[in-house]
Amino acid sequence: KTGLVWFRADLRVVDNTALTAACQRSDNVIAIFTSTPMQWHEHNVAPIQVDLIQRRLGVLRSQLAEIGIPLLINEVADFEEAAKSVCEQAQKHQVNHVYCNKQYEWNEQKRDEITGHLLSEQGIKFSAFDDACIIEPGKVQTKNGDPYKVFTPFRKEWLRLFRLAMPKVQSVPQVKKESETSVSSLSEALFVHDKIELTYPKKDSLQWPVDEDAIRQRLRTFCSEKAQIYHEQRDIPAIDGTSCLSPYLTHGALSPRQCVSALLEVFPHCFDEPESGAFSWLNEIIWREFYRHLMVAFPRLSRDQPFQSWTRNISWRQSESDLAAWQQGRTGFPIVDAAMRQLKETGWMHNRLRMITASFLTKDLLINWREGERWFMSQLVDGDLAANNGGWQWAASTGTDAQPYFRVFNPTTQGERFDPDGKFIRTWVHELKDVPDKFIHQPHSWPGAVQINYPAPIVDHKSARLAAIEAFKIAKEQL
Numbered sequence: 001k002t003g004l005v006w007f008r009a010d011l012r013v014v015d016n017t018a019l020t021a022a023c024q025r026s027d028n029v030i031a032i033f034t035s036t037p038m039q040w041h042e043h044n045v046a047p048i049q050v051d052l053i054q055r056r057l058g059v060l061r062s063q064l065a066e067i068g069i070p071l072l073i074n075e076v077a078d079f080e081e082a083a084k085s086v087c088e089q090a091q092k093h094q095v096n097h098v099y100c101n102k103q104y105e106w107n108e109q110k111r112d113e114i115t116g117h118l119l120s121e122q123g124i125k126f127s128a129f130d131d132a133c134i135i136e137p138g139k140v141q142t143k144n145g146d147p148y149k150v151f152t153p154f155r156k157e158w159l160r161l162f163r164l165a166m167p168k169v170q171s172v173p174q175v176k177k178e179s180e181t182s183v184s185s186l187s188e189a190l191f192v193h194d195k196i197e198l199t200y201p202k203k204d205s206l207q208w209p210v211d212e213d214a215i216r217q218r219l220r221t222f223c224s225e226k227a228q229i230y231h232e233q234r235d236i237p238a239i240d241g242t243s244c245l246s247p248y249l250t251h252g253a254l255s256p257r258q259c260v261s262a263l264l265e266v267f268p269h270c271f272d273e274p275e276s277g278a279f280s281w282l283n284e285i286i287w288r289e290f291y292r293h294l295m296v297a298f299p300r301l302s303r304d305q306p307f308q309s310w311t312r313n314i315s316w317r318q319s320e321s322d323l324a325a326w327q328q329g330r331t332g333f334p335i336v337d338a339a340m341r342q343l344k345e346t347g348w349m350h351n352r353l354r355m356i357t358a359s360f361l362t363k364d365l366l367i368n369w370r371e372g373e374r375w376f377m378s379q380l381v382d383g384d385l386a387a388n389n390g391g392w393q394w395a396a397s398t399g400t401d402a403q404p405y406f407r408v409f410n411p412t413t414q415g416e417r418f419d420p421d422g423k424f425i426r427t428w429v430h431e432l433k434d435v436p437d438k439f440i441h442q443p444h445s446w447p448g449a450v451q452i453n454y455p456a457p458i459v460d461h462k463s464a465r466l467a468a469i470e471a472f473k474i475a476k477e478q479l
């Protein structure tokens with residue numbers, strides 16, 4: 001029996017449910033990754049993300065080779081073609097069972113439905129496993145069997161289930177027999193001097209190591225050195241206080257089970273210690289699960305729709321120039337500009353800053369959250385539909401949480417609170433490097449401001465806040 005494992009956002013051999021199942025149930029196993037550049041363009045996938053995927057595929061290919069599994073890498077236009085291509089490869093290599101881990105986004109689910117049909121027409125079995133969450137979507141329910149729409153009760157139930165069955169990390173599986181399939185004919189087009197070369201614009205992701213040891217070391221170091229003070233440091237962008245593991249979770253170089261197991265090794269009871277730093281980190285992993293569960297329960301979330309339907313009535317402002325000022329980090333609000341420049345240059349942004357910049361776009365500028373969601377996706381190395389959409393809808397008050405729309409972040413006081421001496425701002429907004437601490441958050445009130453070439457604030461926060469609240473109020477009254 002030959003099994004085919006289709007890798008997508010689970011680029012690892014450790015703790016990979018589909019791979020483990022394939023190895024247990026087949027005599028020999030082959031693997032495939034199908035690149036879909038047109039689909040990625042449609043989904044605004046960032047060039048830095050594709051660079052990371054490409055590099056990680058190199059690691060995956062050697063890890064699979066070590067256990068006798070060849071990885072075929074091919075390229076088609078989009079998901080529809082990917083379904084056909086996987087089916088063709090399965091036939092060509094006399095595969096009797098195709099295995100994969102589920103992806104929960106709408107287009108991905110449709111792709112898998114098509115694949116299932118095509119394969120069954122050929123008499124080939126298809127199994128898709130829940131692997132991307134610690135507790136599978138659909139399992140965390142209210143007493144009435146409904147999905148949770150608010151985070152806190154979701155977390156309570158999640159923790160109850162978690163205590164009942166702690167996640168186990170599965171080790172690298174063994175295949176019964178090495179595969180004799182040769183990959184060269186298929187893969188050649190995508191290999192240049194033995195290096196994988198996916199067709200897509202790319203931006204250097206070297207800042208993010210992709211080898212197994214480096215990733216696991218980062219996880220271990222975070223758990224042993226930083227997790228205990230995570231709650232105190234996680235909101236300060238100038239401090240390296242968070243794990244920076246999101247790109248690996250997004251592409252599945254790490255599983256959430258690996259993350260939580262590493263945490264529990266150091267803090268075995270942290271799930272019962274809500275005041276601790278370790279719990280605070282676990283809490284973020286639960287947020288990640290929450291957004292994935294929501295995406296499954298409310299498929300409209302991956303189809304450009306707000307969770308709160310009344311927010312469809314909001315009259316968003318159209319302003320190309322304000323949108324561009326936000327994207328390029330030229331709004332005149334130092335903390336916003338520093339964050340947006342960091343994003344553009346590095347493909348990364350700290351969580352507190354994602355919240356501040358998203359609030360600024362959707363409330364101060366009253367620009368549609370979808371513009372922000374798209375821009376983040378096109379830049380982020382960890383861009384992930386569920387978390388990104390969840391974060392944007394949270395900030396825009398269009399999402400599930402009971403976040404009232406009249407709560408609008410003040411970008412100046414947020415800067416004062418989370419970057420008090422302007423260290424982060426000065427790293428990214430070089431024009432402000434000589435501005436004294438006292439004026440760093442409002443550089444135009446500094447008597448020496450004439451010397452700096454920094455834009456004046458593009459909005460007046462006070463009046464913009466009132467205008468946003470009014471726009472939300474009008475939309476709600478139309479209910």
Ligand code: FAD
Binds near residue numbers: 288383
């Ligand atoms: P840590 O603080 O170390 O947290 C550990 C892990 O928990 C993260 O790696 C991530 O997988 C998960 N996590 C943390 N916070 C959240 C959260 N609020 N929601 C969901 N999961 C979370 N995260 C993404 O992975 N991809 C995105 O595209 C993304 N877009 C966002 C957009 C907005 C507007 C906002 C407000 C948040 C977004 N987030 C996104 C969530 C969060 O900002 C990042 O996960 C976090 O900054 C990653 O840094 P870290 O790995 O150091 O996180």
